[in-house]
Amino acid sequence: MTLPDIAAQSTPHDHALDWVGMQAIALPLHLGDQRISARADAGVSLDDPDARGIHMSRLYLALATLETQPLTPQLLQQVLERFLDSHLALSNRAFIALRGELLLSRPALVSPLAGWKAYPFEIRARLDASGFHLEWQVNVTYSSTCPCSAALARQLIQQRFSETFEGQSLDYQAVHSWLGSTQGIVATPHSQRSTATLQVRLAPHTGEFLIQPLVDAAEQALGTAVQTAVKRADEQAFALANGQNLMFCEDAARRLHRALLQLPWLEAFHLRVVHAESLHAHDAVACSQHRWH
Template sequence: MNALTLPDIAAQASRQALPLDWVGMCGIALPVLLDGQRLAAIADAGVSLDDGTARGIHMSRLYLALEMLEQQPLTPALLRNVLQRFLDTHEDLSKDAYLRIHTNLLLKRPALVSPLEGWKSYPVSIEARLENQMFHVELKIDVTYSSTCPCSAALARQLIQQQFLQDFAHTPLQHEAVLTWLGSANGIVATPHSQRSSAQLNVQLQGDDLAIVDLINAAEAALGTAVQTAVKRADEQAFALANGQNLMFCEDAARRLNLALKRSDAVKAFHLKVIHAESLHAHDAVAESRWTRDCA
């Protein structure tokens, strides 16, 4: 049997000589090593096609370069090496290289009071690019928390005061009677609305640390009301207290996160967005904040 040469269409000249900004593959399944875990991830890998006369890039070379991610923990240095491999295997074709990895980081979280714990899943996207020989890496992390409306809390308190005036109008105040009243339904005649909320942190990193767990921890500490995993009544009561002590408009949440992210040495710049999926309205309350470290 004759050995046939396989046709190589990518090596042909393009009929329309035109460079392209991004060419590659989206939705590649692969495992990555993050925070000591092997996680299922989806990658988008691409390069610029600067040689407008070339018909195509070499998809398989990008795909094979991703193998590096299976063996070593994910770091900015590793991402840079992968991007460099993209460019080395596309000499004369490409100047810029791009890699986006999306995964769900699992963190074990303790209960607030009881000796229990459970897993939380954090959607994380890591975007790395090597453009004009400059390396950039960005993180997108979603953190879910609870927010109780401070205005609604004040309005509810006022109704509780009115109920108190009504119920004790003609009664001399007695400690025991007030205590019983406080424990009754009349003692909390109105409740403030609260909502499951999410913070989308879009962070430009500096240094050689992805700092994902540190950033999540810093964000949750700043908010004070991260959603819980295993919950007994004692934990639920502690959560109610945490919410009462951290009443938040979306503006408050955005400001807290702004201050927390600025304190991290790993952060060069950020754009954050908080979304309070209101239970008062059918629409969301949203706040955004941006910041860039002054390097002067």
């Protein structure tokens, strides 16, 4: 018995559609040496105005290639070509988006401890008459200490120092003890957990997704990546790193821009930093880009 194919029936609507497909498909990926639980959006254009619909099951089955092979730009292009080959005369453009989290082991600043950090990423690719197009992004979390708040805190400490020691002959031990007390350090600057979203395009013929090198370059430029497992010595080292890397959102964006310019395998990038303010009820944001259009 032949089963009916309703999607193959013609329709009187006489209207093409830009994108038809599925989203949030559960899919395991091989990224680097990791097997990642991801979600995929898959779709094609419906350019034949007389066709009622596409063959979504064919898109779903084509995604199976991503389960068994390491994820590369070339593999994504092959999957998109299968999307179009399975929709001849129906579709001229194919799309895919992949979302997941890359887990990286990160060492503590001083102690021998280490722990895992999750880096959310998204990969978007399309294939059309102009060729294969690919861009991807990753989120990097870091700490940012406000330079203005640090300066105001230092001023209050100076004022308390004057109130305590004015007119006295300074004694080293007394000053040393005062600096280590809550009576001396009366104010501290405010810091906040912050996020950088790095959206990039790879240079031609780059054969792999270099997510970890991108993360490493960003965290090195910022100097205050959030930590995993720590001891008190690591927490003290983190406080020192924050004090030596005071940053407005503008400072962080410029640091990242300079760092990304040094990566020869990037063709273009757009970055966005968000400082989730601990002083204000709103966030501070800065963006920058290079050859992005």
